Amino acid sequence: MTSIISINNFNKGFFKKKVLSDITLDIKTGSVYGLIGPNGSGKSTLMKSIYGLVKGSGTISSLGKKGVHIREVVSYMPTEDFLYSSMKVSEIIKFYVDMYSDFSFLKANELLDHMQIDPKEQVSALSTGMKMRLKIVLCLSRECSCYMLDEPLNGIDVISKKKITETIIKTMDEERSMIISSHMLGDIELILDRAIFLKNGRVVIEESLETLREERNSSLEDLYWEVYND
Amino acid sequence: MKFRGDSPIYLQVCDKIKKDIINKLISPGDKLPSTRELSVKLTINPNTAARVYRELEDEGLTFTQRGRGTFVTKDSEKLKVLKKEVAQNAVDSFLKEMYEMNFNNSEIIGILKDEMEVAND
């Protein structure tokens, strides 16, 4: 297990608007990390900071790279609707092939097929569930060391959830790591190795799920209540 | 497979596989799914799936052949012991519940006899 992402004393914002405070984390290979917390706890901001879309103080590095160069080894799926609505799916795939040297056209087509997305469709014609599936395809078709998915299961149908979760599991291996954020533990609990609980921009728990279950003898949903109920 | 929230996932999966072996849903010598296949089938983390097979192997219920997969043991002794263990665990849970409700042993035996008669009809 080697370190893939190193975050050291990262801070974003100031005074009352401190979005992230003293974040120090070490993301290692071979583990799926769950970034847990309610809306506004800083999950998206943390992911964007790692990816270089948000700037703050402190250091974040991945395999010796910093800033925009982290994107060469980290693949990121934002929660926002960021795809050009006037492009067709096949055109978006072509864009990714052109822009990311580690993007696998082969894998993308396999995944599009598995997710039942028609490459000839325009993005604007896709339903919410299909758009999410497409975003997942784009993120996971890159062959790299770390994948960050921001709320990949948010507000979509059960079938999409199953297909997406399966794809996440299939992409994972000992040389890779994943960070999946969610404000609902229930959906992703079974696929996580470790959980990072964020509260008001701070890391309050960073532990393996096995340890948490063994220590507490209660469900993680109860733990969630404990941490955030105030 | 539905998971409970209060005990480690890998243990729950081990228990399920043990039950399947006892119920003859899985036969001695059968090839089990690979860790990857298991994790996808149950929608669990691949490391958890690996842990399941490690546990089963430690208990001697399965063995792994490099490059060929994980197989259920054919050793009938081990399987007998397994059956007994699972039965003992079930009875222990039952007794714990009954004792918590303040039943004594003769009461428990009485209830058992009645329920067995009903079940055998």
Add this chain to the structure above:
Amino acid sequence: MINIIKYEILKKKKAIILLMGIAAALEAYILIETPGGSLSYLGYMFFLTLVLAVSQIIGTITYYSKDLKSKEGYMIYMTPNSGFKITLAKTAAAIIEGLFLTVFLGLLLGINIIFKGGLGIDGTASFTHNLNPVPLFYALGWFLYIISAIFASVTVVRTIFNKMRFGGIITFFTFSSLTSFLGKFTYLPRSVSYEFSDIYTGISFYVIFIVLTFFTGWLIDNKMDF
């Protein structure tokens, strides 16, 4: 970087085709309705040129600003390319589009001249004179200078103010201040050196363009939150 330029231009495909359609319609009107050599003939040709020029300028600013603000701009800014590279590519795209529209305009005006006669002056001589590399050198330099100043202004304002309330006005003000300030560096008084005054201005345009593009890239990579 060729790829980024390609996508920047493709993104505006529909808008450019629409613009060309409007220009063609206007041209058809000029051809059919206005008598050759008249004042309205000249006026309309001038108007056509203006429409194309203004649309291209406004379009460039709008697309650049939208990409920085909206979620659809994410796609380009999420790629592992430095801010400098992306800004340079956007500049190149704007220049290429401009050249394309200029050639298109030339064709349209050429049709006019063929069917309705010239502008009363011998246009061909002045046209070939303007194809001289020297004026082109200055013109290109000036365009690059202006575009980089626009991009820098939009980027500065967007970096400081996340939500652009009076964004357009503030940006215009920033742009004006920036160009008046930089304008001083482009001017070498003839008293200092007569021969090199013009060349100095031309070169200063290119230097400022590079500096501003680096600055814009730096803001994007180190200061801007998306």
